[in-house]
Amino acid sequence: MIGGGAIGGILAAAAHSAGHEVSVCVRTPFERLVVDGAEVPAAIVTDPQDAPEVDWILLTTKVQDVASAAPWLRGLDNGRAPIVLVQNGVEHEESVSGLDLRGPLLPALIYVSAERVRPGQVVRRSPAAMIVPAEGPGERFPELLAEIKVSRTADFRTEAWRKMLMNLAANPITALTLRRLDVLHEPGVPELAAAVLGEAVEVARAEGTTLTQADADKLINAYNSGGDPENGTSMLYDRLAGLPTEHEHITGALVRAAARHGIPTPQNQTLLTLLRAIRPSQVH
Numbered sequence: 001m002i003g004g005g006a007i008g009g010i011l012a013a014a015a016h017s018a019g020h021e022v023s024v025c026v027r028t029p030f031e032r033l034v035v036d037g038a039e040v041p042a043a044i045v046t047d048p049q050d051a052p053e054v055d056w057i058l059l060t061t062k063v064q065d066v067a068s069a070a071p072w073l074r075g076l077d078n079g080r081a082p083i084v085l086v087q088n089g090v091e092h093e094e095s096v097s098g099l100d101l102r103g104p105l106l107p108a109l110i111y112v113s114a115e116r117v118r119p120g121q122v123v124r125r126s127p128a129a130m131i132v133p134a135e136g137p138g139e140r141f142p143e144l145l146a147e148i149k150v151s152r153t154a155d156f157r158t159e160a161w162r163k164m165l166m167n168l169a170a171n172p173i174t175a176l177t178l179r180r181l182d183v184l185h186e187p188g189v190p191e192l193a194a195a196v197l198g199e200a201v202e203v204a205r206a207e208g209t210t211l212t213q214a215d216a217d218k219l220i221n222a223y224n225s226g227g228d229p230e231n232g233t234s235m236l237y238d239r240l241a242g243l244p245t246e247h248e249h250i251t252g253a254l255v256r257a258a259a260r261h262g263i264p265t266p267q268n269q270t271l272l273t274l275l276r277a278i279r280p281s282q283v284h
């Protein structure tokens with residue numbers, strides 16, 4: 001596991017439960033990995049020179065940290081182990097292009113709400129489910145993890161953009177307001193979320209996906225009718241921790257794709273401008 005944060009912690013626990021030996025390659029050192037109060041007996045590795053020989057590599061950093069994780073990727077990459085890119089956004093392979101990795105790449109999506117509350121300590125606030133491409137290493141990936149439902153899809157691009165829809169409204173709005181998902185019920189916010197997703201569906205379609213306005217409506221209805229208002233988003237958790245947020249790879253990716261297709265996205269552009277204006281207090 002490269003990254004021992006929220007997703008790295010959950011996947012380390014799931015891989016251990018499936019009977020695998022797990023090493024977690026970390027930036028900020030910690031002694032013990034604890035997920036939902038239970039210690040995960042994983043090896044914590046702090047120096048890429050000590051990278052072990054592995055059968056699978058799971059990259060679970062934020063997208064903006066991929067470049068800094070290059071020494072880990074290069075140290076672990078043996079040309080044989082699949083490299084699973086577990087990230088939000090639609091730039092999975094793009095984020096590692098230029099690193100000349102030899103192992104087969106497997107982009108992956110995860111649906112879960114999880115927070116790294118301090119180094120080595122993760123709290124999961126919802127069940128987890130993953131989606132990977134059906135072909136290549138995706139055929140064997142579900143065997144790697146216990147307790148997480150893994151689906152395989154023939155149309156990963158559509159699924160990645162579907163997940164983007166979920167992130168494009170909730171992540172910026174929670175991060176900008178420093179509020180949990182209950183903020184989506186404030187007056188005017190459902191309308192803002194709907195407008196953000198309306199722009200995004202048009203871009204997603206131009207990008208070759210099969211998403212329609214009905215997919216955006218379904219998501220907005222789900223936000224309006226429930227979900228746990230105590231849950232946050234990964235962008236909110238970064239903001240609360242004073243860390244840089246992933247906005248360039250979520251809202252920024254949408255705005256860049258829109259520009260390629262000449263589609264106006266004023267609501268997303270406004271959110272992006274505000275997200276760019278935030279000054280993180282902790283920068284690695």
Ligand SMILES: NC(=O)C1=CN([C@@H]2O[C@H](COP(=O)(O)OP(=O)(O)OC[C@H]3O[C@@H](n4cnc5c(N)ncnc54)[C@H](OP(=O)(O)O)[C@@H]3O)[C@@H](O)[C@H]2O)C=CC1
Pocket residue numbers: 002003004005006007008025026027028060061062063065068069070072086087088110111112113114115116119233234246
């Ligand atoms: N949290 C959630 O609920 C969800 C997150 N996601 C996505 O999953 C991905 C991972 O997010 P998440 O786990 O929440 O993020 P976190 O910030 O909780 O964890 C990322 C981890 O990566 C580590 N890291 C960063 N750079 C390096 C490096 N160079 N070498 C080793 N480790 C490094 C960080 O270390 P350090 O401790 O030093 O900061 C941190 O522990 C993101 O793309 C996110 O959008 C998707 C669905 C839900």
Ligand SMILES: CC(C)(CO)C(=O)C(=O)O
Pocket residue numbers: 088110111112113114166167170171232233234235
């Ligand atoms: C919105 C959510 C929780 C969905 O999994 C997510 O992807 C995130 O927090 O970044």
